[in-house]
Amino acid sequence: MSDTSPVFGGETPSRPRGSLRTSVVWDVLTGALDDRAKAAGTDVLDVLDTGGGTGNFAVPVARLGHRVTVVDPSPNALFALERRAAEAGVADRVRGVQGDIHGLFDVVERGGYDAVLCHGVLEYVDDPAEGLRNAVDALRPGGALSLLAAGLGGAVLARALAGHFTEARQALTDPAGRWGEGDPVPRRFTAEQLTGLVGGAGLAVGAVHGVRVFADLVPGGLVDTEPGAMEALLKLEAAAAGLPAFHSIATQLHVLGEKQR
Incomplete structure (x- = not known):
């Protein structure tokens, strides 16, 4: 296997600001890939990234030595993916195809x-359950699903802290978790809704993590200028991510599922 440190958005892996958004998911994902590789008796896995865009996860996964197929509806995103994979030296392990989860x-x-x-797929599809079933049907027996979606509680908290109390209440009571007509996210989920979808698709539900529990609430200037703040915040995010008490305020939720053998 190659270097396991991800590079997101072209940033170095030492203290990337983007890692505040990705570090928890990356740690869980790499652990799941290692477990799957051991169970399958191979160092090279076939990985599918639905809605993978420009390769924020696909390219780092390919750098681990795995073969990655990215399905995305945007030709521009797939072009950027091809360029990023070439720059990372993994063009032979990354394939982009135009399409969507339905x-x-x-x-x-x-x-x-x-x-x-x-x-970041289920928020935007007409039928999340159908989309998730397709993702599951793409798996081999024993395969792992990494599901990441927008969290309801984080949006409510963010609107309230910004002083938009009516919008916060709207998000809290809206069936899709939207705070108004100007909301760019079509749908948000609770941890219970996501695990219900995963279980309903026939997977065993594994770890559940809150992502960006604090990162979106902390002033950017503090993180960028205070010595040691970035590292301390990353450690805080990691410590809180697996605690159910913090799932309800996370900006995103990550659920790991496994297909029965």
Whole structure:
């Protein structure tokens, strides 16, 4: 295997500001990939990244030595993915195809993957349950699903702290978790809703983590200028991520699932 340190957005992995958004998910994901590789008796997994865009996760996963297929509806994103993979030296392990999760098997093989990433997808599809079933159907027996979606509680808290109390209440009571017509996110979830979807799709629900529990609430100037603040905040995020008490205020929620053998 190659270097396991991810590089997101072209930043170095030592203290990337972007790691506040990705470090928890990356740690869980790499652990799941290691477990799957050991169970499958191989160093190289076939990984599918649905809605993987420009390769924020796909390229680092390929740098671990795995083969990654990215399905995304945007030709521009796939072009950027190709360029990023080439710059990272993993062009031979990353393949981009245009499509979406509802027409997934028009472009990829059913049951052909050891792991599927479904990050930032369910918020935008018409039928989250159907989309998730397709992701599951792409897995081999024993395969792992990494599901990341917008959290309801984080949006409510953010609107309230910004003084938009009516919008906070609207998000809290809206079935889709939206705070108003100007909300750019079509749908948000609670941890219970996400684990229900994962279980309903036939997977065993594993770890659940809150992502960006504090990162979106801390002033950026403090993190950028205070010595040691970035490292301390990363450690705080890691410590809180797995605690159920903090899932309800996280900006995003991550659920790990496993397909039965």
